[in-house]
Amino acid sequence: MSKVKISTKLTFSWLRETYEKHQLTPEEVIEEIIKRSKQDEDMNIWITPPNMEHIKPYLERLSEIDFDSFPLWGIPFAIKDNIDLANVPTTAGCAEFSYIPTEHSTVVERLIEAGAIPVGKTNLDQFATGLVGTRSPYGETHNSLRPELISGGSSSGSAVSVARGQAAFALGTDTAGSGRVPAALNDLVGLKPSLGAWPTKGVVPACASLDCVTVFSHQLEDAYQVDAVARGLDQNDPWSRDLPVPLAKLPKKICLPKDSISFYGPYANEYQNAWNQTVEQLKKLPVSIEYIDYEFFREAAAILYDGPFVAERWAELGGFITNHPDVAFPVTEKVLRSGALPKYDAASVFHSLHKLQEFKRKTQILLKDAVLVTPTAGGTWTRDQVREDPVKTNSDMGLYTNHCNLLDLSAVAVQAGEADENLPFGITFFALTHEEGLIAGAAEAFVTKSKPKQRTIEIAVCGLHMRGFPLEKQMLQFGASFVREEVTAEKYQFIKLPTEPEKPGLIKKKTGGNTIELEIWDMPLSSLGEFAALIPAPLGIGKVELQDGTEVSGFICEGYAAEEAEDISGAGSWRRIPLNI
Template identity: 40%
Template sequence: MTPLDLDSLAHRYRTGSACPADVAEEVLGRIAARGDDHVWITLRPAADLLGDAAALALRWPDPNSRPSLYGVPFAVKDNVDVAGLPTTAACPDYAYVPDRSAPLVDRLLEAGALLVGKTNLDQFATGLSGTRSPYGACESPLVPGLISGGSSSGSAVAVGAGLVTFAIGTDTAGSGRVPAALTGTVGVKPSRGLVSTLGVVPACASLDCPSVFARSVADGLAVLSVIAGQEPADPWSRVLPLPSPVPPAARPLRIGVPYSPEFFGDTAAAVAFEEAVRRLAGLGHRLVPVDLDPFLAAGRLLYDGPWLAERVAAVGDFVFRNPDRVHPVTLKVLSNGGDLSAVDAFEGLYRLRALRARTRQAWASMDVLAVPTVPTTYTVAEMLRDPIERNAVLGHYTTFTNLLDLAAISVPAGRTATGRPHGITLLGPAGSDELLAGPAAAFHALTGGPIAPPGRSSARTDELATHSGPSSARSDGPAAPSSPPPAWNDGSAASSSPPSAWNDEPVAPGGRTPGTQPVLAVVGAHRSGQPLHGELTALGATALGTALTAPLYRLYALNGGEVARPGLVRVTTGGVPVEVELYGLSPSALGALLTRIAPPLSLGTVRLDGGRTAHGFLCEAYATGEATDISRHGSWPDYLLSRASAPDPA
């Protein structure tokens, strides 16, 4: 499939190889090819979608004036208002047609994004499995028969299956992270109040957060930067640091890891998380053991405490007047919230305050907390047999997040030995949204980027083989693949003049040649013939030739330091392509190199021409204040040559 990531679409639009109407046609074709996958509750008519796409081209004919999300197809969870389209919250009899959109939708449309439709969810956003909807249960696009996770099930599958570039979900107990882990996508869960919840059907109004699903951390953060910002009319909105549209360069952090993580008998998931933790350490982070008990205790308050009554306050009038029109599991869950008293509410608030105080002690020793996104996975059939207890298992590592006022990003971590998707979540205090994006992007790149979904299978859930999860006697689990899945090739299309070393193996997102090792883009002092090149040869780096970056950067000659070096800075406007050298090296060597990089440089993800990515040396923007902009030279060696050939001053 043609990549739909932001950089690839921008490249196609900028070069004139596609227009928004072409992309809209591609999206409609992909949706039709998947058939009845239960992803959509309302799809916009093709004529309306194509009409909007044509209008974008007329409104912004000049490529240099186009907004950040120009022609980018997206979907919205159907508990978020879009003017003129029904909002059902996955309950047909609850449906209404709003005359105005949620502010976050208005922001996306004003940024040029192209709305495709509204997606399925666990009814009233109450559930983490994706199986509590009268519109059908979504399955993971990665493993037939596996749940997609919820409640933002349709949004996650729409992105994971390559139907849209990004999708909006919501997250109260983990609905923006659990589906991300099960569909191989990135789930960005902002700080509470960073994105307005006006126009969102509440689940727990004091905890609800709109969220973003994307194929990469960079795309997720770019979308978050558009929808973030205080809304004066929103009582839950608050002033928080606005994240940059670009993930910051990676730097070593103190990352907390649970002393004794729980996987409910899923040994394959336990091994996968151990590998993820090793990768974090390999990136130069210092691991800090953390007692997770106060975090988990806070999470249990969401369904075992008075916050269940807040869900009843949101939709209880409709639910209890129309019990026969509500999903039976949703009705059972909400029925438990009607008997809670004001005393219960205050006792719950006091208990949460005490737990927050205990967790603050943990944050004194760490910058970021890393946990499995889900401890195990289930098939649709397994979930239907025990929908409430297994839902609690899915939320083991997610339900405490909003109660403790944390931001989070869920990132794919490959597959377990049984072929199930696995993911980790990085969490930080409110306002740390941009900080989290740095290590999340670096980790995602190190694992090879997005997981490839196979073609849709007609295999029935009850014919699939078992796996070594919590119940070893399963007869309805998806079969494990006989060999590891192929590397995802989204965004790996070759440039107009690719390096010869890549002719047969295009680089996949995350700077990894499929089936081999990570790729490093070198800008300056580590290039061949430069003073620090010996560090690369000592680490066993293999030369792969040269390439150009995407036209997203400026190059600066930095002041100071024992060795002359440039700084590559990503910019939102005025970027140029910059020549880099490419090297292959092992993950451990890449981690070792990270520990040697001195500020203001650090290791991040560099976008190459044609949509590819690689690890690379990036510079913090603050360091360019007294630096010389040398972008016109196109490369560090050409700049040095120009200095050497310049006439001596008289």
């Protein structure tokens, strides 16, 4: 039984904090993940779901490596099932295609080496061909917030696994937007590094020249922690490039489309309103805004599926499709077979490459020291609507994503509020390959600026959570800030609990008692429940009476604890107690 309630939003800082204080073990986290995956079984998140048999060797390794030296120690992650995890089937969403790799993909190997725990293989649009999350014989992956809506694809299961608390981060892939669209639809961050920044060795190709491995997480800083581990040249990967870890900095300008943005689907109006509000938020950043002609980005995007690049998918998978008729998901096979059409001849390839080179040069000039911002998606659809028109709905989802890899851009998708109740709205920052730090800096500034002002509550602390003590960092982690020093009413007994580490207890008396010095901190109300869940008995949060007769919420102690504790009331402050901590 774990000592704290395991959060449904698994962030790196929260996990490492609870591990470090021995309030939680990685085994307990994995047990909870397995439980959650079974509860969500009908959401079709997994192809190889979390199970202790596969995970146990990675848990056992943690005892052999140093917590402080391995940045992802004990962090659970999910893997899209077109990325190899040794000794676990890779299906790419097609059982007949399945094989069992003998080694990890390069990115998975690097993450495991850093201490991360792979928990399972996630569902996807078959052969990573789709942006909707419904093109899988393993079932349609449900949206994490509204099950009637699409989850986004092709990295559908990866995004939903994070959103549903079954992984702290997840690997996806991105050729046309699959690492960004599911982030937007499931209230997540989706980071797509530059082409080649993360090796693709051990990844089933969709379009090998455009494929990227990506990451989903709840927080921007978590995505970049993964990036720091996964990034780097792999000499055995012909597509790999030696690109440095980006250093976040603000761009000189933000580029926005000057022509009207198109929205679609049943929530088109809500998305339009959310975009308008987002533009106003962007204008508040300390960066100039420039409106640009967006048309050539649209032309570039059209080349991905309305041009010869679809033939690259056929080059990778045509042999399998030809030798296994009627095995592939119907709409997926239709898309793949279109790559064999006679119109996609060698001349059409070079015509598109020359056109793209023109677009790339325009992009390099336009986005020098700048970022482009668009909606991540212009809307969403119900799963029923996608089934009725699988091609048009899927095409719409790529309206603001398809151009990215063709133009050799980096991108990060972040949340920008809600379009409607339980309907998140997201935007994407784009930058040139060698200026990835600009999207990191711009996204960080936007996320910080756009956070709504939080309701707070005053919390009185009298021990290890005070300034200068070991648990001050926990107050900061939960967004609290120091307000003032205070003194209790002359009604309290102060005890030193026989715990490890030593900590105080504050007990209100009917008669007698002392005044005790304490600190008042301001904590976001939204953090209070999770913070209180970390507090071990006999301590808890209750009302503390101050010297002026007012009451504030704060740490109190149950009376029975005084029987085996040292009375330190005479000291009047935890700061006056010599401690062994």
